[in-house]
Amino acid sequence: MSNRNNMFFYYHKDDEIEEKLAPLIELAKENNFNIVEDDESANVIVSVGGDGMFLQAVRQTGFRQDALYAGLTREGESSLYCDFNLDSFDELLHSVLHDEMEVRKFPVIKTTVNDGRTFYCLNELTIRSTIVKTIVLDVYIDDQHFETFRGDGMVVSTPTGSTGYNKSNKGAIVDPLIPCYQISEISSMNNNNFRTLGSSFILSKGRTLKLVEIEDGNDHPIVSFDNEAYPIRKIDKVEISMDDTVVKTVKLKNNSYWNRVQRMFL
Structure with a gap:
């Protein structure tokens, strides 16, 4: 346990959350965890607040490859990334302390805009008309x-992101054990003058995708990474690929990805 006893909580601070977290923090301390204020010194990063907060936690802490991520939901929330809720925090501690946890490795996509900065996405990248x-x-x-x-526009999703915006655009839900990414159209034009594939398609980890914006009176599209927009006025091209970067999350036993998909949608 000594190599993963520094815990960092990521959440939007408000009185309600602070009140609910106080006893959990004390419980963690009683179980010999160090609660740290700096995520860079943490071995376990815990988000509080559902899938959106989990995505922010991963992004804001830099897709740490040397840390485990875990998500806590509030009461009554459904989630694909968070196995625990505020009432079952003790299960998370027990799993980490006694090596009874299972660790998922979620693949992510690597994106570059205009040959500039590189970003990772756990859920999806979108490029859309504004x-x-x-x-x-x-x-x-x-x-x-x-x-x-x-x-x-277009949506490029990871396997776990396939249940989000991709699904609403009639894309397939993909098993996260498959290292691949999916491209889905948003309201494409298909007629005698213009033609697209008209369906989503899936690329394997080893392939690269490039989207080049054609100046046709719509020269200021917006690109988003997970739930954050990219702040640039002029976007010429976006390049997407996959490397060996993954997000490692703590998983409850007997709670597979498809169990959660079933609870979310069926």
Whole structure:
């Protein structure tokens, strides 16, 4: 346990959360955990507040490869990333203390905008029109032109992200044990003048995807990474790939990804 006894809580501070967390923090201290204020010195990073907060915690702490992530939901919340809730925090402590936990490794996508800064996404990347006009994108797979897309935008999702915006655009739900990413269209134009694939498609980890924005009167699309928009005025191209980066999360036994999908949607 000595190599993972520093715990950091990530949450939006308010009186309600502070009140509920106080006894949990004391419980963690009683079980020989050190509660740290700096996420860089933590071995276990715990988000409080559901999937959105979990995504923020992973992003804001830099997709740590040397730390375990765990998520706590509030009462009555459903979640795909969080196995625990505020009332079952003791189960999380017991799992970590006694090596009874199972660790999931969720694949992420690596994205670069305009040959600049690199970002990782645990859920999805989207590129969308910001005005009432279609966006035009040249789509390249492994540097070979695949299609020219016209529509409201595109979603590139990880396997775990496939249950989100991707699913609402009729994409498939993908098992996170498969290292791949999925591309889905948002309201594409298909007629005698313009043609796209018209369905989502899945690329393996070894392939690269490039989306090049074509200036066609819609020169200021918006790109988002998970639940954060990219603050740049001019976006020319976005390159997407996968490397060996993963997000390691603490998992309850007998609570598979598909168990959670079932609870969320069926």
